[in-house]
Amino acid sequence: MDRIRIIGGNPLNGTIPISGAKNAALPLMIASLLTDDTLTLENLPHLADVEQLQRILGNHGVDISVVGRRQRQDSGHARTVHFTARTIVDTTAPYELVSRMRASFWVIGPLLARMGEARVSLPGGCAIGTRPVDLFIHGLEALGAEIRIDAGYINARAPKGLVGARYTFPKVSVGATHVLMMAATLAKGETIIENAAREPEVADLAACLTAMGAKISGAGTQTITIQGVSSLSGARHSVLPDRIETGTYAMAVAMTGGDVTLANTASHLLDTALVALREAGADVTDVEGGIRVRKDGGPIRPVDIVTDPFPGFPTDLQAQFMALMSRADGTARITETIFENRFMHVQELARLGADISLSGQVATINGVQRLKGAQVMATDLRASVSLVIAGLAAEGETVVNRVYHLDRGFERLEEKLTRCGAHVERVSE
Ligand SMILES: CC(=O)N[C@H]1[C@@H](OP(=O)(O)OP(=O)(O)OC[C@H]2O[C@@H](n3ccc(=O)[nH]c3=O)[C@H](O)[C@@H]2O)O[C@H](CO)[C@@H](O)[C@@H]1O
Numbered sequence: 001m002d003r004i005r006i007i008g009g010n011p012l013n014g015t016i017p018i019s020g021a022k023n024a025a026l027p028l029m030i031a032s033l034l035t036d037d038t039l040t041l042e043n044l045p046h047l048a049d050v051e052q053l054q055r056i057l058g059n060h061g062v063d064i065s066v067v068g069r070r071q072r073q074d075s076g077h078a079r080t081v082h083f084t085a086r087t088i089v090d091t092t093a094p095y096e097l098v099s100r101m102r103a104s105f106w107v108i109g110p111l112l113a114r115m116g117e118a119r120v121s122l123p124g125g126c127a128i129g130t131r132p133v134d135l136f137i138h139g140l141e142a143l144g145a146e147i148r149i150d151a152g153y154i155n156a157r158a159p160k161g162l163v164g165a166r167y168t169f170p171k172v173s174v175g176a177t178h179v180l181m182m183a184a185t186l187a188k189g190e191t192i193i194e195n196a197a198r199e200p201e202v203a204d205l206a207a208c209l210t211a212m213g214a215k216i217s218g219a220g221t222q223t224i225t226i227q228g229v230s231s232l233s234g235a236r237h238s239v240l241p242d243r244i245e246t247g248t249y250a251m252a253v254a255m256t257g258g259d260v261t262l263a264n265t266a267s268h269l270l271d272t273a274l275v276a277l278r279e280a281g282a283d284v285t286d287v288e289g290g291i292r293v294r295k296d297g298g299p300i301r302p303v304d305i306v307t308d309p310f311p312g313f314p315t316d317l318q319a320q321f322m323a324l325m326s327r328a329d330g331t332a333r334i335t336e337t338i339f340e341n342r343f344m345h346v347q348e349l350a351r352l353g354a355d356i357s358l359s360g361q362v363a364t365i366n367g368v369q370r371l372k373g374a375q376v377m378a379t380d381l382r383a384s385v386s387l388v389i390a391g392l393a394a395e396g397e398t399v400v401n402r403v404y405h406l407d408r409g410f411e412r413l414e415e416k417l418t419r420c421g422a423h424v425e426r427v428s429e
Pocket residue numbers: 023130131132133134135136137171172173174175176197199308309310314315316337338339
């Protein structure tokens with residue numbers, strides 16, 4: 001099993017190209033199920049999750065062909081890929097596949113809309129907390145789907161097609177917003193989704209669906225209106241930059257010191273996180289095509305944050321911000337409101353010398369003067385990268401075990417950091 005070995009202490013200087021967003025790429029790939037024509041996605045990141053979803057889509061009959069690498073990204077393996085779901089050969093998404101990647105559950109929306117039926121395994125829980133699907137079920141039922149849960153599967157049927165309706169989510173859900181929006185594109189009449197997730201990835205999916213011929217307005221706001229159409233066509237769409245990868249490297253620079261330009265990204269995707277970084281003492285400015293992050297040798301100031309749906313502070317940056325706060329000059333409080341068990345990095349950061357106590361959904365971090373390298377264990381995707389950035393700022397050697405979590409969401413992390421002067425290497429056994 002691969003490990004990442006880090007010798008801490010070097011500042012980061014240079015340019016890091018930001019990849020396409022995992023959390024946009026996955027729903028965009030799933031949208032290919034809505035049409036028998038070819039959907040071409042550019043800037044598709046080369047990640048374990050993307051590969052796994054390709055296998056899942058292949059199982060439904062999607063033909064996938066890689067066009068080639070995107071030339072202007074010198075680092076990273078962004079690709080252009082054609083997805084063609086000419087014929088759907090199977091409307092079942094089996095347990096063996098769905099249990100390995102939660103986002104694959106989202107195929108339920110397009111399959112139901114196009115084929116009038118879908119049988120999809122329940123995704124089950126995962127390390128960061130339970131992942132319920134009640135909002136998906138209620139949303140699809142509002143569009144007329146008949147849903148039955150049997151032997152761990154959701155059986156959804158709409159033999160006469162879905163019918164547009166008004167549905168108000170009782171709670172903001174990114175996944176359920178993706179699914180309902182995709183399903184509504186092929187429903188009869190108008191669908192109005194209230195209390196929709198406003199994440200940039202929802203707007204990116206809507207832009208792609210619109211290019212495919214869907215009639216959608218309001219994506220990126222709390223109210224999304226969709227006029228159903230009888231069929232969608234192919235399109236070409238470039239995946240949005242990864243705001244979580246952007247924020248992660250920005251936090252790494254704030255922690256190690258240095259001067260890094262994050263290229264192919266945009267600050268409006270992560271304003272709240274960048275405000276917190278500035279409060280912590282980093283100098284963050286917009287530059288042409290990206291963001292420049294600088295941090296001198298001054299102290300890291302403690303900043304309290306609360307995770308929230310967009311435009312709030314993203315839960316996917318909580319672990320990384322905790323790593324940063326572990327070196328703050330004072331005490332910071334981090335409140336996690338999205339996932340009940342997203343604090344598994346706390347005990348691993350403690351191995352590096354961090355002083356963090358937990359009480360329910362609140363972590364209190366008493367900043368320490370120095371972290372010291374140690375063996376640590378990656379427990380989930382964002383927890384893993386928080387250990388990497390803490391390791392970059394720690395004295396001596398840190399070894400992060402179980403790095404397969406990292407490969408789900410960070411394209412060529414070692415190379416991007418090494419190019420900026422970090423001492424990071426992958427050790428394969
Ligand atoms: C709002 C939010 O920050 N969503 C995050 C969530 O998206 P993801 O789409 O995975 O999760 P949701 O946005 O659906 O979940 C938000 C909240 O709603 C709850 N829920 C969800 C669906 C449902 O049917 N019933 C239900 O109760 C979840 O348990 C959670 O507490 O995880 C992703 C991966 O970490 C992040 O990129 C997203 O930013």
